[in-house]
Amino acid sequence: MDRQKMAILPVVIAVLVFGFQYCSSPKFKNPETGRVARVGMSEAQEAALGLQSYREVLRTAEVVRSGPEVDMVLRVANRLTAATGEAGRKFEWQVSVVRSPQANAFCLPGGKIVIYTGILPITKTEAGLAAVMGHEMAHATSRHGAQRVLQSQLANTVMMGAQSSLALGDMDPQKRQAVLAAVGAGAKFGVLLPFSRDHESEADEAGLLYMARAGYDPREAVTFWERMSSAGGGQPPEFMSTHPSHGTRIARLQQLLPRAVQEYERNRR
Numbered sequence: 001m002d003r004q005k006m007a008i009l010p011v012v013i014a015v016l017v018f019g020f021q022y023c024s025s026p027k028f029k030n031p032e033t034g035r036v037a038r039v040g041m042s043e044a045q046e047a048a049l050g051l052q053s054y055r056e057v058l059r060t061a062e063v064v065r066s067g068p069e070v071d072m073v074l075r076v077a078n079r080l081t082a083a084t085g086e087a088g089r090k091f092e093w094q095v096s097v098v099r100s101p102q103a104n105a106f107c108l109p110g111g112k113i114v115i116y117t118g119i120l121p122i123t124k125t126e127a128g129l130a131a132v133m134g135h136e137m138a139h140a141t142s143r144h145g146a147q148r149v150l151q152s153q154l155a156n157t158v159m160m161g162a163q164s165s166l167a168l169g170d171m172d173p174q175k176r177q178a179v180l181a182a183v184g185a186g187a188k189f190g191v192l193l194p195f196s197r198d199h200e201s202e203a204d205e206a207g208l209l210y211m212a213r214a215g216y217d218p219r220e221a222v223t224f225w226e227r228m229s230s231a232g233g234g235q236p237p238e239f240m241s242t243h244p245s246h247g248t249r250i251a252r253l254q255q256l257l258p259r260a261v262q263e264y265e266r267n268r269r
Contacts, residue, residue, distance in 0.1 A: 025150050028143050031087050032206040039143055040150030043090065046143065047110030054094070054112035062099040064117065070097050073115050076129050080137060083213035087141035103231065107136035109145040122227050127211070127220035134207035142206060144199040201252055208253065208260035213267050218260035225250050
């Protein structure tokens with residue numbers, strides 16, 4: 001077999017492995033959005049990973065154990081967890097407040113929530129906090145972590161095939177590096193980051209429904225993001241970011257509001 005044909009072989013193998021990885025991965029249908037996606041790990045694996053990460057975060061953090069901030073966070077969390085329905089039924093929800101100036105919050109797979117005190121001046125109200133927490137909890141119930149695992153596995157398969165093919169070819173080493181860099185950039189900006197932005201939009205949609213069912217006005221989500229935008233802090237260009245720009249997010253939330261407001265009004269009765 002000549003060198004050129006040998007160089008094609010790794011690409012063929014990579015395509016076959018890619019197809020096997022994708023087709024053999026289980027499907028998950030989001031009960032709130034109806035979106036179907038493939039995942040790269042089981043719910044039990046997700047929960048174990050989330051618990052491990054949660055413990056690591058708390059081990060090095062200043063955890064706030066009591067006080068009005070904690071009371072508010074727990075109150076909102078209790079109302080939201082009940083609103084996640086079937087998607088969150090198997091979760092062992094836990095929430096911790098961490099003393100930090102960071103305006104941040106997250107929910108790890110399996111339902112482990114961390115709220116940084118730095119975001120509370122921006123959320124301002126319980127409804128504002130519910131907008132943030134509902135969004136983060138929706139990442140977990142939508143199994144975005146497991147979806148990202150599969151996407152990374154598929155991207156690595158493509159990169160390994162490209163590297164092996166170029167190594168067997170006659171290309172100049174500098175050109176080879178340039179091609180690999182282009183392949184890596186294409187995977188990142190063309191696949192991984194847009195997928196992550198899709199996850200953000202899906203979490204926005206499900207999160208609005210969670211806060212509406214929990215009795216919080218979903219219109220407060222738009223107000224929160226307007227405050228977040230006014231709070232400053234530069235954002236990279238949207239195509240280079242895992243998150244949509246504040247303006248894009250606000251416009252998307254406004255489109256989603258009619259359904260969420262109906263849910264809110266129904267749950268107020």
